[in-house]
Amino acid sequence: MNLGISVHFKHIVIVLSLYFLPQIVWAKVDDDDLKAVYLFRFALLADWSKTGVNYEYIEYCVTSSSDVSERLQAIVESKPDRARFHRLPVSSDASVCHILFTELNDKEAVAQLRERYPHALLVGNGIDFVANGGMIAFIKVRNRIRPLIAREHVRHTNVLLRSQLLEVSELYQGGTA
Template sequence: MRQRRLSTKLLCRIALFLGVYCLAVPAWPKYSDEDLKAVYLYRFASLADWQSTPLAQQKTRYCGEFNSVIAERLKAIVETQPEAATFSYLEEVDPQESCHLVFVESNPQTALPTLKLRYPHALLVGNGEEFVRLGGMIAFIKVNNRILPLISRKHVEPSQIRLRAQLLSIAQLFEEPTQ
């Protein structure tokens, strides 16, 4: 009887310890918005189809700005898979080369027209609804404290890139203003 009481006490203490430990340690790691955006950017290439473009047979090239934390995080992800993709800073891309995905944060109102001409078959991605309103294709927005892509199918169409249903199903679709 006494041995049973000891084993019950021991089990209760172990259960209490495990319960306190589980509450003290988060069940999942916390990722920053920048980390989430970088992962989204990396995944966009697998959720888009360049088959109707001159980039169809090329290795995926991601491009971003020097001064972007998100571009730095994307570069780190791409470097873990060098056989699948490459990363270049926009400021260093050879004029003969192109990018599959271009991420820009600074001055979209002046950068977008130039980027559309320079990279006609690239996904142009930025931050905020204003980026899409200015002509960008995909922007990151926050909805209910979650990062989501906002997509303008109208702006993607001229690039000849087809977005897969999986991407469209998780995204918010930009409502074009009616005039």
């Protein structure tokens, strides 16, 4: 009888660990890690074929040093056969950016980046970023990081977004500020 309780107890422990372990692991991933992973994955969920831009390599660009950019750099550098990382404006060789992450939020800075990199997905933080012309922003929804996509702003790049990205995102309904 003792053996039966022991086996039953082991099954309960296994079931509980299957439930709680992913939550514990997920809790260790902070917002900056999640943003970096999203940034990397955006390239897999977008299509530049109608832009005329070469995409032998996915060019990831950032405008400043931050925890997000450092984590993105580590991810990109682990895939040197598919992707390259550039820190702007220090990296003068970055004539093309597919994914451009910036923490700049003002309308003039966003407009300059859009002009310089017309086929880049311009990603930043917060609703103000997309209101000022950005294309994708990270926002918190129910205490979780989610992409906010301004489809009208993306349309001007000729980059096509896959439905999988749109399904996990919030869609921005406003115009530019």
